[in-house]
Amino acid sequence: MQKTFKNEKILFAEPLFQCDGLAGFTRSELYENAIHRTLRINQLKKEHNWTQEDFDIAIRCLNYEVGFVIHLSMFIPAIERLATDDQKAKWLPLAESYRILGTYAQTELGHGTNLMALETTATFDPRTDEFVLRTPQLSSMKWWPGSLGKTATHAIVLAQLIIGNKNYGMNPFMVQLRSLEDHMPLPGIIVGDIGAKLGANSNDNGFLILNDVRIPRENMLARNSKVTKDGRYIQTSTNKANYATMVLVRLSIIRWAEDTIKNGSLIAIRYSAVRRQSSLQAGGPEMQVLDYQTQQYKIFPSLAASYALFFTYEAMMKEYEIAYAQIMRGNNQLLGQIHGQLSGLKAFASDLVTYELEMCRRSCGGHGYLKASVVGETLLHTLPLVTVEGDNTVMYLQCARYLLKQIAKALAGQDVDEPTSYLKKDILSYTCPVQKGEHCTNPNYLLKIYTQRAHSAIASVARQLQFDLESGKDQSSAFNNNLVSLVQAAKAHCQLCLMKNFVESVSALERTCSENLASVLRQLCLYFGLHGIVTASGEFLESEAIGLQQLEWIKAEELKSLAAIRPNAVALVDAFDLHDQTVMSALGRYDGNAYQHLFEAAKREPMNQTQVPPAYYKYLRDLIKGQPLAKL
Numbered sequence: 231m232q233k234t235f236k237n238e239k240i241l242f243a244e245p246l247f248q249c250d251g252l253a254g255f256t257r258s259e260l261y262e263n264a265i266h267r268t269l270r271i272n273q274l275k276k277e278h279n280w281t282q283e284d285f286d287i288a289i290r291c292l293n294y295e296v297g298f299v300i301h302l303s304m305f306i307p308a309i310e311r312l313a314t315d316d317q318k319a320k321w322l323p324l325a326e327s328y329r330i331l332g333t334y335a336q337t338e339l340g341h342g343t344n345l346m347a348l349e350t351t352a353t354f355d356p357r358t359d360e361f362v363l364r365t366p367q368l369s370s371m372k373w374w375p376g377s378l379g380k381t382a383t384h385a386i387v388l389a390q391l392i393i394g395n396k397n398y399g400m401n402p403f404m405v406q407l408r409s410l411e412d413h414m415p416l417p418g419i420i421v422g423d424i425g426a427k428l429g430a431n432s433n434d435n436g437f438l439i440l441n442d443v444r445i446p447r448e449n450m451l452a453r454n455s456k457v458t459k460d461g462r463y464i465q466t467s468t469n470k471a472n473y474a475t476m477v478l479v480r481l482s483i484i485r486w487a488e489d490t491i492k493n494g495s496l497i498a499i500r501y502s503a504v505r506r507q508s509s510l511q512a513g514g515p516e517m518q519v520l521d522y523q524t525q526q527y528k529i530f531p532s533l534a535a536s537y538a539l540f541f542t543y544e545a546m547m548k549e550y551e552i553a554y555a556q557i558m559r560g561n562n563q564l565l566g567q568i569h570g571q572l573s574g575l576k577a578f579a580s581d582l583v584t585y586e587l588e589m590c591r592r593s594c595g596g597h598g599y600l601k602a603s604v605v606g607e608t609l610l611h612t613l614p615l616v617t618v619e620g621d622n623t624v625m626y627l628q629c630a631r632y633l634l635k636q637i638a639k640a641l642a643g644q645d646v647d648e649p650t651s652y653l654k655k656d657i658l659s660y661t662c663p664v665q666k667g668e669h670c671t672n673p674n675y676l677l678k679i680y681t682q683r684a685h686s687a688i689a690s691v692a693r694q695l696q697f698d699l700e701s702g703k704d705q706s707s708a709f710n711n712n713l714v715s716l717v718q719a720a721k722a723h724c725q726l727c728l729m730k731n732f733v734e735s736v737s738a739l740e741r742t743c744s745e746n747l748a749s750v751l752r753q754l755c756l757y758f759g760l761h762g763i764v765t766a767s768g769e770f771l772e773s774e775a776i777g778l779q780q781l782e783w784i785k786a787e788e789l790k791s792l793a794a795i796r797p798n799a800v801a802l803v804d805a806f807d808l809h810d811q812t813v814m815s816a817l818g819r820y821d822g823n824a825y826q827h828l829f830e831a832a833k834r835e836p837m838n839q840t841q842v843p844p845a846y847y848k849y850l851r852d853l854i855k856g857q858p859l860a861k862l
């Protein structure tokens with residue numbers, strides 16, 4: 231799955247990267263540890279001539295529990311995408327050498343989704359050839375940007391550009407926040423950390439108030455638009471291009487989701503293989519809980535999702551690279567496609583893994599509630615993915631907006647993008663491919679069912695919107711009246727994408743891998759398809775892609791698939807080739823000694839470093855001895 235990290239031994243030989251000790255760290259300790267880790271990985275990269283890919287894999291091996299995540303995953307990419315060549319020549323070397331530390335400051339206390347309503351302003355002052363940056367009111371302050379709280383010396387601030395009395399919309403501005411001499415905030419800058427979060431507390435997400443902060447005109451990142459010395463606004467590309475960084479991060483989030491669900495399914499499956507509990511025959515030996523059909527039903531979806539997301543990330547990375555290369559040459563033809571695809575898939579991937587991670591946690595029984603199992607921590611660390619880079623509902627709606635455009639083109643007989651080529655088909659020409667039970671064992675037949683369901687969902691909401699408009703509703707009311715169906719259509723398209731990528735990737739692999747491996751992957755792909763239909767059976771029935779007879783066959787085949795996957799389940803998670811220090815879980819160690827590792831973790835618990843707790847002397851001793859308690 232993930233390229234085996236040949237440098238794993240080097241990385242995990244150092245205590246800094248051994249994860250057992252993180253439990254009990256304070257926020258400041260987590261924060262410092264994260265910075266220390268990234269800088270040490272940088273040193274290892276130089277010492278061992280690692281590539282950038284090695285660096286990225288090292289970060290992933292540490293589950294992104296490192297510092298400078300926004301600097302590396304947003305600040306630098308934003309300079310690469312939004313700056314002119316001269317600006318890149320100035321800022322990139324400083325950023326890449328950590329001489330400046332950056333953040334991407336877009337979200338405000340009052341607005342995160344609605345970028346058009348961002349309140350921060352950058353007003354051009356022709357007298358001094360500067361922009362004056364201001365967060366005019368409480369709700370305007372930047373709020374959430376990673377590394378903003380205590381680390382960033384610079385921010386790419388997204389602000390409404392004002393020239394004279396005209397607003398030219400959101401544009402990017404490079405703003406220095408702190409002195410490079412003593413790290414103190416510069417005049418007009420009020421900055422700090424927004425406080426503890428549910429997880430990811432090594433990251434100093436911060437707030438930023440800008441009180442008439444002046445920056446030179448050349449600090450507006452001007453690849454897509456610029457302001458001349460005499461105050462003229464010149465747009466050289468669509469202002470959507472200023473959204474480019476978010477598209478890249480949405481792609482990265484699909485891989486982040488893949489990484490976390492691999493951890494979760496590995497822990498759940500390895501633990502379920504060693505955990506014995508109860509027996510089916512009275513007096514018989516206790517069973518591996520992995521042999522219970524219900525346990526398989528709970529955790530095999532996360533196993534299948536791990537592979538499905540791996541194949542989808544690989545496919546979308548190729549799609550993104552093609553689109554990005556064109557966009558950077560000024561050809562925005564694929565911008566709408568890549569935005570629509572990645573908006574929806576980021577939402578679908580993060581929804582899928584947060585749901586399946588909780589199922590993995592539940593499948594570990596009581597021990598799933600211990601931090602030492604790590605599944606719960608992984609879930610807390612993953613939860614933000616349904617919000618960052620665009621709240622999932624909003625992202626599905628962006629995807630749906632793209633799909634509506636595509637189906638309109640299809641119905642008008644115009645060309646459509648490759649990912650939506652199925653919309654060219656006559657919706658009435660579909661016939662159910664599953665005419666007998668064994669057809670349910672063919673992923674290609676299932677793919678046709680997914681295709682019809684997605685096409686039907688998109689066509690149905692498009693018709694309803696048209697009906698609402700023709701019956702006199704205005705555009706926004708008609709839209710709001712159909713948001714739930716629009717989200718449903720986007721999800722249907724995304725689930726089709728995952729299934730299509732899974733089927734196509736396995737058939738490509740079949741040409742080169744052993745038949746044994748091919749049959750295991752085919753089985754997992756089949757299960758992924760069957761399970762997806764069963765969990766959304768209402769939508770599949772509604773689309774008439776299947777009837778009740780087909781659903782009955784599919785449900786039966788899904789349960790058969792569980793038994794077929796069982797013999798290979800542990801091997802399929804071992805194939806992730808994840809180091810114990812990456813998984814970090816006492817329940818998911820390669821050696822299977824879950825109880826020993828749980829007990830070792832308990833012994834490391836700070837409270838166990840003394841036998842008698844301080845509370846004994848304060849409260850318990852007198853209580854136990856029947857002495858009257860002093861006034862508390």
Ligand SMILES: CCCCCCCC/C=C\CCCCCCC/C=C/C(=O)SCCNC(=O)CCNC(=O)[C@H](O)C(C)(C)COP(=O)(O)OP(=O)(O)OC[C@H]1O[C@@H](n2cnc3c(N)ncnc32)[C@H](O)[C@@H]1OP(=O)(O)O
Nearest residue numbers: 289298299302303343344345346470473482569618619620
């Ligand atoms: C140390 C480790 C690092 C090492 C690297 C390791 C690899 C990194 C791994 C993982 C990194 C992941 C890091 C995760 C951390 C993330 C931290 C969080 C960051 C953030 O959250 S940044 C802020 C994100 N905010 C948003 O996403 C805002 C969401 N809102 C919007 O995008 C927009 O408001 C909107 C799309 C909802 C609405 O846009 P708008 O107001 O313009 O109105 P519309 O009419 O809908 O759209 C107009 C037009 O624009 C097109 N459009 C919109 N968005 C885009 C886009 N992004 N790209 C292209 N085009 C876009 C839209 O389709 C419309 O076009 P048409 O008019 O239809 O043609």
Ligand SMILES: Cc1cc2nc3c(=O)[nH]c(=O)nc-3n(C[C@H](O)[C@H](O)[C@H](O)COP(=O)(O)OP(=O)(O)OC[C@H]3O[C@@H](n4cnc5c(N)ncnc54)[C@H](O)[C@@H]3O)c2cc1C
Nearest residue numbers: 334335336337341342343374375376614617619620621623
């Ligand atoms: C851990 C973390 C790290 C972050 N890091 C950064 C960062 O580095 N830089 C940065 O700029 N931002 C960052 N953010 C902010 C993040 O981008 C926003 O939180 C996100 O875009 C969602 O916007 P919001 O918080 O305003 O939610 P809202 O948009 O207010 O969402 C609230 C509810 O309203 C609904 N809603 C909103 N608009 C619509 C609509 N048009 N149609 C239907 N429903 C709607 C949403 O679905 C949601 O249910 C971070 C956030 C988190 C949690």
